[in-house]
Amino acid sequence: MTETRTTCPYCGVGCGVxxxxxxxEVSVRGDENHPANFGRLCVKGAALGETTGLAGRLLHPQVxxxxxxxxxxxxxxGDRLRSIIDEFGPQAVAFYASGQLLxxxxxxxxxxxxxxxxxxxxxxxxxxxxxxxxxxxKRAFGADVVPCSYLDVEQSDLVVLVGSNAAWAxxxxxxxxxxxxxxxxxxxxxxxxxxxxxxxxxxxxHLALAPGSDGGLFVGLLHAIMQRxxxxxxxxxxxxxxxxxxxxxxxxxxxxxxxxxxxxxxxFDWFISAPRAITLYTMGINQSASGSDKCNAIINVHLAxxxxxxxxxxxxxxxxxxxxxxxxxxxxLATQLAAHMNFEPEDLARVARFWGTxxxxxxxxxxxxxxxxxxxxxxxxxxxxxxxxxxxxxxDSLAVCQALATCPLVIVSEVAADTDTSRFAHxxxxxxxxxxxxxxxxxxxRRISRQRAFLPxxxxxxxxxxxxAQIARQLGYGEAFAWQHAHEVFSEHAALSGYENNGRRAFxxxxxxxxxxxxxxxxxxxxxxxxxxxxxxxxxxxxGRLRMLPVLPERTRARxxxxxxxxxxxxxxxxxxxxxxxxxxxxRLMQHIAEPRVEIAPSDAALHGVQSGDLLRISSPRGLxxxxxxxxEAQRPGSLFVPMHWNAVFARQGKVNTLVAxxxxxxxxxxxxxxxxxxxxxxxxxxxxxxxxxxxVTLPPSVHWLRKAxxxxxxxxxGDKPAQPWLMAFCEAQGxxxxxxxxxxxxxxxxxxxxxxxxxxxxxxxxxxxDSARVEAAFARAPATAYERxxxxxxxxxxxxxxxxxxxxxxxxxxxxxxxxxxxxGCHSVASLGRTxxxxxxxxxxxxxxxxxxxxALLPEAAD
Numbered sequence: 001m002t003e004t005r006t007t008c009p010y011c012g013v014g015c016g017v018x019x020x021x022x023x024x025e026v027s028v029r030g031d032e033n034h035p036a037n038f039g040r041l042c043v044k045g046a047a048l049g050e051t052t053g054l055a056g057r058l059l060h061p062q063v064x065x066x067x068x069x070x071x072x073x074x075x076x077x078g079d080r081l082r083s084i085i086d087e088f089g090p091q092a093v094a095f096y097a098s099g100q101l102l103x104x105x106x107x108x109x110x111x112x113x114x115x116x117x118x119x120x121x122x123x124x125x126x127x128x129x130x131x132x133x134x135x136x137x138k139r140a141f142g143a144d145v146v147p148c149s150y151l152d153v154e155q156s157d158l159v160v161l162v163g164s165n166a167a168w169a170x171x172x173x174x175x176x177x178x179x180x181x182x183x184x185x186x187x188x189x190x191x192x193x194x195x196x197x198x199x200x201x202x203x204x205x206h207l208a209l210a211p212g213s214d215g216g217l218f219v220g221l222l223h224a225i226m227q228r229x230x231x232x233x234x235x236x237x238x239x240x241x242x243x244x245x246x247x248x249x250x251x252x253x254x255x256x257x258x259x260x261x262x263x264x265x266x267x268f269d270w271f272i273s274a275p276r277a278i279t280l281y282t283m284g285i286n287q288s289a290s291g292s293d294k295c296n297a298i299i300n301v302h303l304a305x306x307x308x309x310x311x312x313x314x315x316x317x318x319x320x321x322x323x324x325x326x327x328x329x330x331x332x333l334a335t336q337l338a339a340h341m342n343f344e345p346e347d348l349a350r351v352a353r354f355w356g357t358x359x360x361x362x363x364x365x366x367x368x369x370x371x372x373x374x375x376x377x378x379x380x381x382x383x384x385x386x387x388x389x390x391x392x393x394x395x396d397s398l399a400v401c402q403a404l405a406t407c408p409l410v411i412v413s414e415v416a417a418d419t420d421t422s423r424f425a426h427x428x429x430x431x432x433x434x435x436x437x438x439x440x441x442x443x444x445x446r447r448i449s450r451q452r453a454f455l456p457x458x459x460x461x462x463x464x465x466x467x468x469a470q471i472a473r474q475l476g477y478g479e480a481f482a483w484q485h486a487h488e489v490f491s492e493h494a495a496l497s498g499y500e501n502n503g504r505r506a507f508x509x510x511x512x513x514x515x516x517x518x519x520x521x522x523x524x525x526x527x528x529x530x531x532x533x534x535x536x537x538x539x540x541x542x543x544g545r546l547r548m549l550p551v552l553p554e555r556t557r558a559r560x561x562x563x564x565x566x567x568x569x570x571x572x573x574x575x576x577x578x579x580x581x582x583x584x585x586x587x588r589l590m591q592h593i594a595e596p597r598v599e600i601a602p603s604d605a606a607l608h609g610v611q612s613g614d615l616l617r618i619s620s621p622r623g624l625x626x627x628x629x630x631x632x633e634a635q636r637p638g639s640l641f642v643p644m645h646w647n648a649v650f651a652r653q654g655k656v657n658t659l660v661a662x663x664x665x666x667x668x669x670x671x672x673x674x675x676x677x678x679x680x681x682x683x684x685x686x687x688x689x690x691x692x693x694x695x696x697v698t699l700p701p702s703v704h705w706l707r708k709a710x711x712x713x714x715x716x717x718x719g720d721k722p723a724q725p726w727l728m729a730f731c732e733a734q735g736x737x738x739x740x741x742x743x744x745x746x747x748x749x750x751x752x753x754x755x756x757x758x759x760x761x762x763x764x765x766x767x768x769x770x771d772s773a774r775v776e777a778a779f780a781r782a783p784a785t786a787y788e789r790x791x792x793x794x795x796x797x798x799x800x801x802x803x804x805x806x807x808x809x810x811x812x813x814x815x816x817x818x819x820x821x822x823x824x825x826g827c828h829s830v831a832s833l834g835r836t837x838x839x840x841x842x843x844x845x846x847x848x849x850x851x852x853x854x855x856x857a858l859l860p861e862a863a864d
Contacts, residue, residue, distance in 0.1 A: 004454035005031055007441055008045045009100065009434040010577055012319030013037065013150075013172050014443025015045055016525070019435065019454045026052045026435065026455070035525055036150065036443055042171035042843045043575055043589070043810045050586045052435050052455060058417040059459025062428040070460060070470075077427050078474025080409050084382045085117065085475075090361075092381045094121035094371050097332055098388035099129065099321025102439030102451060104489035105464035106323070107330040108481065109386060110338055112468055113365075114331065115355045116477040120343075120365030121380065123334040125388040126324040127368040131668040132286040133317035134328060136295025139549050140303070142541030143506040144328055144340055147309060147534065148278060148316035149445040149527070154180040156312035158274035160190045162214055162298070163284015163674075167198035167848055168574040170282075170318055170444075175844045178202050188270055192217065193284060194569065195599075195641060196634035198848035207267060208636055210258040211567050212556035212675050214285060217264070218297035219245050219553050220253030222304055224268040230304040232548060236541070241300055241548040248553070256553065272305065276312030282320065283571060287674045289557045292667035296549040303548055309536040318444050320572075325442035329507055330493060334365035335669070339497045340507040354499050356480060367669030368394065369662045376403035384411040386464055387431065389579040391420035392647040395660035395671045398623050413464055416581040420648045420655075430461040434582075437463065439486045442528075448509065449525040465489050487520045506540055508532075556675040557663045560638065564620060564677035566604070568640045570656045571674075574845055575810050576645040584650055590709040591807030595716060596627040596654040598680070599641040605631045608680060613767065615683045615704075615718060618642065620676055623658030626651075626683065626704060640678065651706035685718040687745070689763030690770045694779060697759070700726050711776045716767070723747070723763055731759060741793050748793050757782050762795050770795055771803040808853070809839035809846040819850065823857050830854070 001022040008015040016034020020027045026049040032039035061073035068076075084092050095113045097106060106124075113122040134144045141147075153159060154176060166174040181187050181202050191203040192214060200206045209217060222230070222245040232238030250268065254261040271277055279302065285294045299315045302308040308315070319325055331338035341347035343364050352360040366374055372394060374380045383404075394400045404410055404424035412425040415433040422428060435455040442448050465486060472481035483489050491513050498510020508529040515523065539546045560567055575589040583589045598616050600608075610616065614629040618640070627642055635641060646654030663672045685704070691697070693713045699705055704718040717723070724747060731738055736751040736758050746768070751759040757779050762768045775792070783789045804815025814837050827833045830850050834841040840850050 002454065004452050005450070006452045006454065007322065007449040008041070008048065009322050009451070010042075010044050011170050012321055012324060012444040013170050014322060014441060014447060014449055015041060015172050016449065017041070017045060017048065019049070021454055025049075034449070036445070036447060036449075037172045040172045040175055040843070043845050044577055044583060045172075046811060046843055047583075047586050047589055048434070051582045052433070054458055056417055056585060057433070057458065057461075058414050058422075058428060058430045059461060060430055061460060064426055070462070073427060073429065074470050074474055077411055077471055081382055081471070082475060084409060088381055090117045090119040091121065092379070093117055093119060094366060094375070094380045094383045096368070096371065096383060096385045096388065096390060097122060097124040097327065098386055099124065099126045099319070099324035099327055100387040101323060101327070101464055102437055102441060102486070103323060103326035103330060103493065104439040104486045105386070105468070106327045106332045107338070107489055107493045108465040108468040110331045111355060112472050112477070112481070114337070114361045115351070115357045116359050116472065116475070116480065118359035118361055120334050120361035120363065121371060122332065122365060123368045123371055124327050124332045125368070125390065125393055126321060126327050127333060127669055128287070128393060128671060128673065129283070129320040129324055130286055130317060131333060131670045132288070132291030132665055133281075133295050134333070135292040135665075135668040136299055137317070139292070139296055140299045140547050141536065141539040143539070145506045145534065145536070146317055146325075146444065146446055147536050148314040150176060152278050152312050152314060152316070153177055153280070156187065156276045156278040158188045158190065158270055158277040160192065160271070160277065160279040161199055162192040162279060162281045163286070164280050164282040164318060165193065165197040165199050165571065166280065166318070167201065167845065169320065169572045171574070171843060171845045173318070174199065178844070188274070190267055190270065194636045194639055198574070201848035201851055205263065205266060205270070207257075207259055207263055210256075211569060211636075211639055212288060213257040213553070215290060215294045215297050215551060215553035216248065216253055216256040217267075218294070218301055219551055220248040220250060220264070221268055221271060221301045222297070223248050224250065225272055225301060225304045228272055231306065232304055234545070235303055236543055236545045236547040237550060238304070238548040241550040242304070244550045244552055271301070274307075276310070277302075277305070277307045278312060278314055278316055280316050280318055282318045284674055286317075286670055287672060288670075289663050289665055289672040290554040291665040291670050293549070293551045293554070297551040297553075300548045300551065303546060316444075322443070323441040325444065325446065326440065329442060329497075334367050334371070339493075339499070340505055350500050351496075354496050367664075369664050369669065369671055372400050372403050373662070375407050378406070381407065382409035382411070383407060384413070385421055386413040387415070389419050389421045389581065389647070391424070392579045392655060392657065393644075395657050395673060396622055396662045397655055397657040399662070413467055418649055419579070419581060429467050430459060431464050431467065432457055432461045436461065439465075440490060445527065447525050447527045450523055452521075485517065487515075487517045490520060491515070504540070506534070557672055558661070558675040558677045560677050564679045565638070566640050566678050566680065567638060568618065568620075568642060568656075568659060568676040568678045569674050570642050570644045570660070573643045573645065576643065578645065579647050580645050580650055584645075585709055587709045587711065588807070588810050588813060591813070592810050593643065594708050595706050596625065596643060596646045596651055596656075597630045598627040599630045599632045599635045600680075601635040601637040601639070602631055602633060603637050605629065608682070610680070610682060615685065615688075616680045617683050618659065618678050618680050620659040620661070620678045622661060624653060625656060625658055626653040640680070646706070649707075652704050654706060686720045687723055687747075687763045687765065688718040688767040689716075689723060689761055690768060691715045691717055691759070691761045692775050692779065693759045694757070697730060710772065712779045714772065717763075723761075727761060734758070739789065739793055748795065750789070750793050755782055760792070768795060769803070774803075808849050809837070811842040811846075812838045814839040816853070819853055820857070823854065828854070
């Protein structure tokens with residue numbers, strides 16, 4: 001048995017994890033000594049041990065769909081890249097990287113693309129996540145510096161969460177905040193979000209503002225601060241920013257944001273009177289056509305009020321990925337050079353000297369959305385995609401897929417054998433996964449942590465930095481990429497951060513450049529700058545002063561009209577991650593929300609004849625998706641919410657980005673993924689069904705399907721054409737014995753072979769209820785008696801035990817029906833439910849839903 005300290009590969013909180021390997025089985029627990037989480041883990045982190053299997057892994061290189069060895073794959077990739085560069089120039093090549101990469105991987109890719117191929121066309125999925133925040137910080141401070149820490153969150157008197165459902169997207173930080181609130185009840189928490197999310201569970205005030213109107217709220221707050229003695233003159237353009245804000249009194253703010261005036265004034269009063277205030281913001285701010293300005297509007301109120309650069313204060317952008325910050329540090333964005341340097345003459349000369357290159361790109365490259373548009377136009381003829389799935393995650397995803405389909409050379413470095421993006425690849429490189437990788441990541445509070453390997457590299461999987469270095473050698477640049485270990489890459493990266501720095505750049509980890517390999521192996525989490533405090537008093541602008549940017553609030557580009565009357569929002573759900581290549585394989589992580597669903601307000605549902613459980617077609621001028629309706633009081637009228645995760649591997653029409661227009665912030669290039677004008681229509685298929693099968697089943701093109709993680713193959717199906725002909729033909733072709741039940745619109749089928757259950761299918765006009773756990777158990781051990789088989793065929797259990805219902809607590813598999821029964825039996829608080837059922841006692845992510853179930857049961861004790 002071995003134990004290894006490493007770092008979680010999910011969100012930007014950057015939790016420490018202790019991975020235990022015992023006779024090949026992996027289990028994890030939180031690292032009690034890691035300063036990001038002190039032992040806490042969310043449900044996704046706690047399930048990491050269940051994601052380390054090799055099913056579905058890409059384990060060998062492939063060229064044009066055929067397996068080959070590394071020598072052939074690298075030589076072919078090198079030859080094809082060189083041919084394109086020679087004929088069309090370096091601008092015809094692009095890399096698209098990921099916040100899932102380690103810093104060492106990122107550094108290598110950026111060095112090759114910008115430094116030696118000679119074009120800056122390397123961008124990253126972090127462009128979709130936090131590039132507006134980068135722009136905001138750089139415009140205000142002169143450097144991409146997050147000026148806060150998690151300790152500040154706990155120490156603050158007022159915590160403002162705007163555009164952030166931290167309870168689901170950053171659950172461990174949310175639990176730290178909830179604990180601080182319990183210990184200091186006088187702390188106030190404000191949630192600013194059109195939806196009433198799980199984060200509102202601990203809020204003293206929820207501002208359910210109009211989608212995209214956040215800029216007006218913060219510009220109005222700046223005006224209120226200035227009226228009560230705020231300071232603007234000490235900052236560049238401060239007086240201009242205050243003058244613009246003077247046109248935004250509370251009455252105008254209330255009208256613009258569609259909020260009650262009393263709520264606006266309450267928020268303003270709380271912010272101004274709080275000795276310490278911190279604002280946490282993420283995708284709801286960043287993913288906007290005016291995202292950069294919104295970020296600066298937030299920074300402005302902290303500058304003017306003096307609530308910055310002291311404990312418990314500041315504008316705190318929470319990153320969405322485990323190493324989006326590391327990518328920023330190495331220059332992974334097309335608009336940056338390495339080590340937080342810029343496309344300016346001094347920086348260009350400095351990086352060229354350090355790398356010893358005469359080919360350094362001299363101008364910024366293509367940002368994510370425009371990069372794939374350039375592929376579609378045929379201007380970029382080769383793209384290397386590393387550790388990300390842009391065919392799902394980019395807006396206007398149908399156009400992205402069309403671009404990839406026509407691109408002469410698509411190279412993919414990937415862990416999963418099948419993704420929406422890799423289906424377009426000519427060359428596939430098998431990359432190492434979490435547990436096999438060795439390197440560093442940086443979390444939202446600028447803390448660098450080690451991600452350590454504790455599993456052998458399977459098949460022919462290799463580190464991403466190694467793959468990049470091998471391609472560099474194929475292109476003739478091997479001398480500059482002669483690293484033999486990830487430690488050597490890190491040391492070079494650290495040395496560049498201090499090269500000719502002398503305090504002129506905020507990012508400096510040069511004291512780590514001389515660590516021995518053993519010291520690097522044992523390196524503890526550390527915040528940058530290393531060896532000196534972060535001094536924000538002067539910033540890093542040439543003037544020596546911080547800047548307040550004048551911000552004129554804008555509405556969203558998407559506007560509802562008679563044809564498309566709804567504004568669609570998209571985002572993360574609690575138990576899933578990105579495009580599900582990791583979490584979608586874990587059965588218990590698919591139990592909480594098991595399929596694409598669209599949340600709709602009761603008034604809108606009544607107007608459009610929608611009931612919970614209906615299938616809805618959601619369409620925009622760009623595409624269509626199908627999701628199951630979920631009528632929710634938490635949803636603002638006129639708005640819808642759909643999860644971002646589903647894709648063509650898990651559902652036939654579940655991809656939300658088919659609807660989203662490629663409208664971007666002109667400063668940051670970040671797309672406006674949070675607001676899309678759409679319409680809905682109820683789809684009543686002829687039948688809906690649940691199918692479980694021991695092996696994969698080829699489905700007809702006419703069948704709508706979605707796949708769910710389970711111990712057997714599990715599909716939820718629907719169709720307008722009868723299911724019996726194709727399913728009966730399939731089963732009979734296998735020679736299976738069939739057991740059927742028909743009645744009215746229902747049709748149930750069990751298929752047996754040599755006493756084993758091979759396939760089970762239940763269908764009706766509406767989706768039939770099945771107990772998945774009992775069905776899967778029947779595949780593992782066939783029912784012993786005819787009575788039990790008939791009970792299974794009917795969809796009922798042989799005993800009378802009630803099914804647990806929709807999973808609420810994924811840690812312990814506790815269902816909604818079980819919780820409701822416990823409430824009826826006297827569990828009238830979260831603590832009581834925890835003692836009885838264990839729900840809410842591990843990661844805490846389900847506590848908001850437990851409180852909601854208690855509240856719906858009209859129990860006064862629910863205030864617990």
